[in-house]
Amino acid sequence: MNLTGIIGYTITPFTENNNVDFKQLETVIDTLLDAKVDAIAALGSAGEAAYLSEDEWESVASHTVSYVAGKVPVVVGIAELTTAQAVKRAKYAHKIGADVVMLSPFSYYKLNEDEIFLHYKSVSDATPLPIMIYNNPATCGVDMSPQFMLKMVDGIENARWIKESTGDIQRMHKIYKLSKGSVPFFNGCNHMALEALNAGAVGWCTIAPCLIGDQPKQLFDAIKNSNNEKARELFYQQYEFLEFIVQSGLAAAVKAGMSAQGIQVGHPRKPLLPLTPLKQEKLKSMLIDLGCFS
Known part of the structure; x- marks a missing residue:
């Protein structure tokens, strides 16, 4: 699979009763397809995956794959404390017809490289789905060096891509230089999009x-x-907007923005809180300036 371009993330909409709103999830997916994304990613941090029950997680994953219906590839995010649970979710992603898993090593104890390698290899051995190695220490508590991620791409059968989200452009230069441009990597840091794409990133996850x-x-x-x-x-x-949604919390910011645009997707799930009224007004102003508010 030649995965490139814009990978658009879904949020997880909630009803007033705090249940997953699958009808509005379809609206979110349609919004991304209308935006000409090259793939859709479900159950990332912006999708509040960490705050969903197991049944909710599986339902969101299966509904996303079913509704996208092959129009673009579907990437399913997996970030679990235990290898057994990561394997279980990867098997489920394969069962429902997802195209890629985006795998993060999530930790309570500090993991060493042998432990991380075995975590990824165990998921790779359990399913034929290609894996995107996702480095996001801000949310997962694990920071993987470019050298180590390239070692995993070389040594783990289904490891194909790297998503780098530390905000350090030198990491991307290292990935490109050390692999001689042979290992495709994605930008996961919104306000670094210009630098990252110019540094050789094959796409942008946003x-x-x-x-x-x-x-x-x-x-x-x-x-x-x-x-x-x-x-x-x-x-x-786009820069001010991209910086704002990261600093304000992706789920809260996007849910506030979609609500302002007339798409009711509910609030983030606690402990996350909605944007303050002041931030809502600032976001609305930016969307008006970008021509994205009717």
Whole structure:
């Protein structure tokens, strides 16, 4: 599978009774498809996967795959404390027809590289699905070096891609240089999109299309077509917004933005809190400036 471009993340909408709202999940998926994303990722941190019950997690995964219906590849995020639970969820993702698993090593105890390697290998051995190695120490508590992630790509059969989300552009330069450009990697840090794509990232994993449509795709295409002036213009138009949604919390920010746009997707699940009224107004102002508010 040649996975490139914009991977759009879904949020998990909730009803007033705090149940998963599957009808509005379909609306979110339609929004991403309309934004011309190249793949859809469910159950990431923006999707509040850590706050879902097991039944909810499985229902969101299966409903996403079913509703997307092969229009684009579906990536299922997995971040579990135990290898057994990660394997269980990877098997479930394969069973329902997902195309890729995005696997993060989640830890309470500090994991060493042997433990992380075996965690990934165990998931790889359990299912034929290709794996994206996801490095996001801010949420998972594990920081993997470029050298180690490349070792896993080389030594684990189904490990295919790397998603780098530390916010350190030097990590991406290292991945590109050490692999001689042979290992595809994705940017997972929204406000670094311009630098990352210019550093050789084959794509950008982002929830931004939920609110600003195909503007991330336009940026990706501009860089792909070597239109650097256009790319800079597009990036700096989006920059303040991209920085804001990260700093404000992706789930809370996107849910507030979609609500302002007339799509009721509920609040984040506690302990996460909705945006304050002041931040809601700031977000609305940015969406107006980006032409994404009617």
